[in-house]
Amino acid sequence: MERRGKALGYLRRVLVLAVLAFFAYTLVNKALDLTGFQLNIAKTGMFTGNLVVWVSYLALGLEGISIVLLLVKERWGVLFSLCMMLAFTAYIVVLQGLGRYEICGCGGILNGLPFAAHLAINLGLLAVLAFLLWGYGRGR
Structure with a gap:
């Protein structure tokens, strides 16, 4: 049993x-x-003018906060990251539903x-984050 806990x-x-x-x-x-x-x-047509700039900085800021929290307050970082990824996933689903999704603009090889x-990538990240969060609830 201890071996399983270590693993x-x-x-x-x-x-x-x-x-x-990844973040x-x-x-x-x-x-x-x-x-x-x-x-x-x-x-996407969802945001125009200065709002585009604000949304881009907000997305960068959220990812930066996730990284910092994962480094210094892991449990809070996992929770924050899960919420962030839920929001990002909801955003792309809404875009797809409205016919405004063209291609991923997340950067690098994801573009x-x-x-x-x-x-699929977002759902995979959500599954990983949910698993990590579940582990905190189990006292590990």
């Missing part, structure tokens, strides 16, 4: 590091191509993903 502890650590790496990767790529990121937001692939 779960290692798995949790690897998953948190993977989520951290850091997308944050850096969006920041390095901020104009492209803002253009992708503007293309250009069709909706199904983007949704």
